[in-house]
Amino acid sequence: MTDTDYQPIGRIKGHPRVRRPKLPRTRTQLSAGRGKIAAGGLVEWHDMSPSERAANWAKLCNWVTWLYDRYELSVESRLPDCWAEHPGMIEELWALMVWRFEIYGSELPAGQAARYWHTELRVVxxxxxxYYASNCRTGHRKEYAKAADDQxxxxxxxxxxxxxxxxKEMLPTENAALAGAxxxxxxxxxxxxxxSGAASVLSPAIPEYVRHEGAWWLDAGEDTWVLVTDAAFAEKLDASAAAMEAATAATQRRRAAKGLFGDARADHDRDARN
Incomplete structure (x- = not known):
């Protein structure tokens, strides 16, 4: 291949379909009105963005209201009214809620799993x-009351x-919801x-692709770069980068040769004039 075999390289076509990594907190959002939770499991409260925490807290309170009334948990204060003021109880009920949604929302719900859930409910x-509210009991039997009716x-x-x-330092801000995913x-x-030179763009004309730590990254906007996980497209980027490097090297050789011959011709002209 000669230097003239290199063709100008334009912008890369056929951008890959880049899907933003889904955060655990996104996977655990409850569907409105149905009381179900998407597949993906639990998420820690400190991993939620502020808006997600507010939404999930309202969901949990609504669900506990249903649980409180459906299972008559006001009887003998089986679930203390102050559960929302005990961090441990928040975690226990959050896990219990997600587990129930997983059982009853499964494509193949199992009665045995539901029985295990009810056993765990009694333990909780x-x-x-x-354990959690040992000093909060009134010491007398309260009449059955519905939480839904108690404003x-x-x-x-x-x-x-x-x-x-x-x-507080474990709680991300709304703008940092995606950071670190x-x-x-x-x-x-x-x-x-x-x-620092630890990363490099594909080319000055194509700055949206960067090579960093042996992988390609795509500028996904919103102050976030996303790892290119499409192997075929990553190979295409590698090939484009190699071709650009070769083209650059060829251009440099041509310029060097032109400079060398230019100097020789200038010397010849001077000798002729003399």
Whole structure:
């Protein structure tokens, strides 16, 4: 192949379909009105963005209201009214809720799994009064009351803080919801890598693709870079980068040769004039 065999390379066509990595908190959003939860499992309260925490806290309070009335948990204070003010109880009920949704929302719901869930419900309610809220019981039998009809109780539950006991530095801000997710990189970190030479753009004309730590990254907007996981497209980027490097080297050789011959011709002209 000669230097003239290299063809100008334009912008890469056929961008891959890049899917943003789904955060655990996104996978656990409850579907409105149906009381179900998407597949993907639990998410920690401190891994949720502020808006997700608010939405999931309302869902949990609504679900506990249903649980409280359906299973008559006001009897003997099986579930203390102050559950929302005990961090441990928040975690127990959150896990219990997600587990139930997984069982009853499965394509093949199993009666045995439901029986296990009810056994665990009795364990949780037994521990609620004896372990989490041992000093909160009134000491007398309260008549059966529905949480849904108790406006003061509803207000008390919904105004409680679901992040009790979680250090504030562990709570992400709304704008940092995507930062740190697997397969993503904050724009600020990528800029630092480019400035230090640890990363390089595909070309000055195509800055949206960057090679960093042996992999290609795509500028996905919103101050976030996303890892290119499409192997075929990554190979295409590798080939384009190699072709661009070869074209650059060929151009440099031509310029060097032109400079050398130019100097020789200038010397010849001077000799002729003399």
């Amino acid at each position: 309610t037994a521990n609620a009064a004896s 003061d109780l509803q207000k008390r539950w919904n105004e409680a803080d679901p992040t009790l006991g979680i250090p 697997p397969g993503t990189m904050a724009a600020e970190a990528m800029r630092a890598a480019l400035a």
